[in-house]
Amino acid sequence: xxxxxxxxxxxxxxxxxSLDEASNLFVASHLTLCPHCRLVASKAEALGGYLxxxxxxxxxxxxxxASVLGHNTRSPASRPFASNVRQELPDPEMRAxxxxxxxxxxxxxxxxxxxLQWKRLAPKVHQITVPMKDTRAQARLLRFQSGITVxxxxxxxxxxxxxxxxxxxxxxxxxxRGDVSETDEQTEHQPFAGPGEDxxxxxxxxxxxxxxxxxxxxxQPLFGI
Numbered sequence: 001x002x003x004x005x006x007x008x009x010x011x012x013x014x015x016x017x018s019l020d021e022a023s024n025l026f027v028a029s030h031l032t033l034c035p036h037c038r039l040v041a042s043k044a045e046a047l048g049g050y051l052x053x054x055x056x057x058x059x060x061x062x063x064x065x066a067s068v069l070g071h072n073t074r075s076p077a078s079r080p081f082a083s084n085v086r087q088e089l090p091d092p093e094m095r096a097x098x099x100x101x102x103x104x105x106x107x108x109x110x111x112x113x114x115x116l117q118w119k120r121l122a123p124k125v126h127q128i129t130v131p132m133k134d135t136r137a138q139a140r141l142l143r144f145q146s147g148i149t150v151x152x153x154x155x156x157x158x159x160x161x162x163x164x165x166x167x168x169x170x171x172x173x174x175x176x177r178g179d180v181s182e183t184d185e186q187t188e189h190q191p192f193a194g195p196g197e198d199x200x201x202x203x204x205x206x207x208x209x210x211x212x213x214x215x216x217x218x219x220q221p222l223f224g225i
Contacts, residue, residue, distance in 0.1 A: 002034050002178035015044035021134035022204045026160045028104040033178035100165050124148050137206040144193035154188040157207025167194030
């Protein structure tokens, strides 16, 4: 059972379409696994629709609709709740179990888990950078062998982490499939992959990390983390 959910402000931003592309992918992936957050996002979307319907009509120029549509270049997983989550219905829990990767991630990487081409970050640590047109934030899949500890680090911005398989331990908290973590500039931590299977996560960052160790800081420019 999922214990750690996406915060209400991020879900509201997702329903409103105001998040960056990588964060939208993160939320869409979590929603395919989490009935609780799907319900919250659906209510936020319904509220937004009600508020729009309550606005007074304003006349616009004939070419405005074409102009708006011409600027809508977002990919499928970056669109609001209806288009990127309902593809998993009517039974998203059953569909999600068919693959480690939720459907929104599969759309971006172009393959299922068994066909992924991992790149080595460090001994027993691998990553795949998820391509984004929107450069405000980065998304990457991270794979940690069981027992591996992430170097001690802080943050220059926000980091969102979604566990897809295995477990990730951070202090007294253990995150498993579907659980999320939100950290910011106030956070300094050293999570590690729990026992059993490898831990695979989707991580979204909008600024480089602040590694404490010299070796990690030297390697940081090579991997863009």
